[in-house]
Amino acid sequence: MLLEVRDLTTAYQGLVAIHGISLDVKAGEIVAVAGANGAGKSTLLKTIAGAERSRSGTVTFDGRRIEGEPGHLITKAGIAYVPENRRLFPRLSVRDNLRLGSYLFRGKADREEPLTGVFKLFPRLEERLPQRAETLSGGEQQMLAISRALMTRPRLLMLDEPSQGIAPKLVDEIFDAVVAIREAGTTVLIVEQRLSEVLAIADRGYVLQTGRVVITGSAQEILDHTDVRKAYLGV
Amino acid sequence: MTAQIFLQIVASGLLMGLIYALIAVGLSLIFGLMDVVNFAHGEFMMLAMYAVFGAVVIIGIDPLMAMPLAVAALFVVGATAYLGVVQHAMRAKANIGMVQIFATFGLAVLIRGVSQFLFTSDYRNVPAERNLLGGKTIELGGVFLPLPQLVGAGISVLAFVGLWLLITRTDFGKALEATREDAGAVALVGIDKNRVFTLGWGLGASLVGLAGAILAIFYYIHPDVAAPFALIAYVTVALGGFGSVFGALVAGIMVGLAEALTATILPPALKSVGIYALYLGVLFIRPKGLFGSL
Ligand SMILES: Nc1ncnc2c1ncn2[C@@H]1O[C@H](COP(=O)(O)OP(=O)(O)OP(=O)(O)O)[C@@H](O)[C@H]1O
Ligand SMILES: [Mg+2]
Numbered sequence: 001m002l003l004e005v006r007d008l009t010t011a012y013q014g015l016v017a018i019h020g021i022s023l024d025v026k027a028g029e030i031v032a033v034a035g036a037n038g039a040g041k042s043t044l045l046k047t048i049a050g051a052e053r054s055r056s057g058t059v060t061f062d063g064r065r066i067e068g069e070p071g072h073l074i075t076k077a078g079i080a081y082v083p084e085n086r087r088l089f090p091r092l093s094v095r096d097n098l099r100l101g102s103y104l105f106r107g108k109a110d111r112e113e114p115l116t117g118v119f120k121l122f123p124r125l126e127e128r129l130p131q132r133a134e135t136l137s138g139g140e141q142q143m144l145a146i147s148r149a150l151m152t153r154p155r156l157l158m159l160d161e162p163s164q165g166i167a168p169k170l171v172d173e174i175f176d177a178v179v180a181i182r183e184a185g186t187t188v189l190i191v192e193q194r195l196s197e198v199l200a201i202a203d204r205g206y207v208l209q210t211g212r213v214v215i216t217g218s219a220q221e222i223l224d225h226t227d228v229r230k231a232y233l234g235v
Numbered sequence: 236m237t238a239q240i241f242l243q244i245v246a247s248g249l250l251m252g253l254i255y256a257l258i259a260v261g262l263s264l265i266f267g268l269m270d271v272v273n274f275a276h277g278e279f280m281m282l283a284m285y286a287v288f289g290a291v292v293i294i295g296i297d298p299l300m301a302m303p304l305a306v307a308a309l310f311v312v313g314a315t316a317y318l319g320v321v322q323h324a325m326r327a328k329a330n331i332g333m334v335q336i337f338a339t340f341g342l343a344v345l346i347r348g349v350s351q352f353l354f355t356s357d358y359r360n361v362p363a364e365r366n367l368l369g370g371k372t373i374e375l376g377g378v379f380l381p382l383p384q385l386v387g388a389g390i391s392v393l394a395f396v397g398l399w400l401l402i403t404r405t406d407f408g409k410a411l412e413a414t415r416e417d418a419g420a421v422a423l424v425g426i427d428k429n430r431v432f433t434l435g436w437g438l439g440a441s442l443v444g445l446a447g448a449i450l451a452i453f454y455y456i457h458p459d460v461a462a463p464f465a466l467i468a469y470v471t472v473a474l475g476g477f478g479s480v481f482g483a484l485v486a487g488i489m490v491g492l493a494e495a496l497t498a499t500i501l502p503p504a505l506k507s508v509g510i511y512a513l514y515l516g517v518l519f520i521r522p523k524g525l526f527g528s529l
Contacts, residue, residue, distance in 0.1 A: 071422030
């Protein structure tokens, strides 16, 4: 198991946002996390990434316990995280944002190599290298955020609603990229509200409701689930 | 005004201005990095002056040779101030702005008090026999250039070039820029923001340490020596734009020129009037300073 989350609970000033969540991600999988607004999806990713502290529970990555570690060490351990609001460095160039992604590496080859993969994934970024990140369109910013995360050469990539606020045409491009990223050997844990689209590319999924896992199974099982069909797919 | 006097004003103003810029740039750097105004900035400079004085008296080297020592010592002082005081002030749950102000202000009072206790409030000068540059002046076409200021201004220019290269050409520079953009996001690329803050404070303090080491060559040293310089540094930073390194350079030179001009045309007691007139004038037209992005 690449990532093992057990009984994870996180609260904001007493308000419990996720409540005893357990979740597994095997190497090579795409795992989707879905759920309504406020269900706790982002909190789950933030806690794994070290941006929020858990109250209890464990997170094991590649056999090593990482809960409670600061975010930069979790990145170093091999988990890259693209938060909801992307958190690019807005006034730095696209090139600098990408370069910062490979900050942890010293050798020139180590730093340049992932760049080729990134440009293959999102060719339009290569045309915009000298531009400030803040001048990119929403979709391009998402591409840059994913690319910056890939520059850290992660074993697990965590994406929080990559389709949010993006033109429909670019959404497809991003979902295609997620498939390509997995093909290239990086495991993906993806939070999405667009259930049918994400389950089309995911192997397995979890549905959260008010901070708990209510449904889990293969992508097909979740799609077939009556509650899911009623609540999310309107059928 | 004759051309001679005009040239003299420009030369004196430029030399002192470059030194003012070096005093101010560390303050601006730290502010840009984390929105904290270091009210102990002047006290850092005073410590560097004593470090040079101590090295000259105890080891017996020339103040020029003592400079790297003062710079290294101040790096440690700056990093320690962040780790020991500022870092904790930043964790305040309420009124964080006030807590930061009082934290660095308290640090200033502490450093001044301890210095008074250890060094007494006697005025000291680097002994002339060990001061290669001290008191020497060269004349160029009727314009007088004091050698300590001339060398100091040159060192300041080199320091600015070095700082510019560090910021634009190195990974650490990029990490500094990224942290000032969004300190909460640097963990996403594996950067420890606390490490960047610590090094940033070390760097800011080293720069004012270098300025203090230059001043020690031609200025008297005592525990309150930094107060007027710190005031000029705050004005310089506000004038250049909070957080702007280039702004500190330009504003420092402007302040030096304004001071040199007023010193020539007004009685000595009013020598600072020009600086504050310039300050008010610029802020009236451009409240965020010349190169500020606030
Ligand atoms: N920083 C915070 N402080 C206080 N409460 C928070 C904070 N962040 C989230 N919450 C609360 O925690 C709960 C879970 O929020 P979370 O952002 O994890 O949900 P989500 O599933 O990602 O929702 P969305 O689909 O809207 O992004 C919500 O009730 C939210 O109001
Ligand atoms: Mg969310």
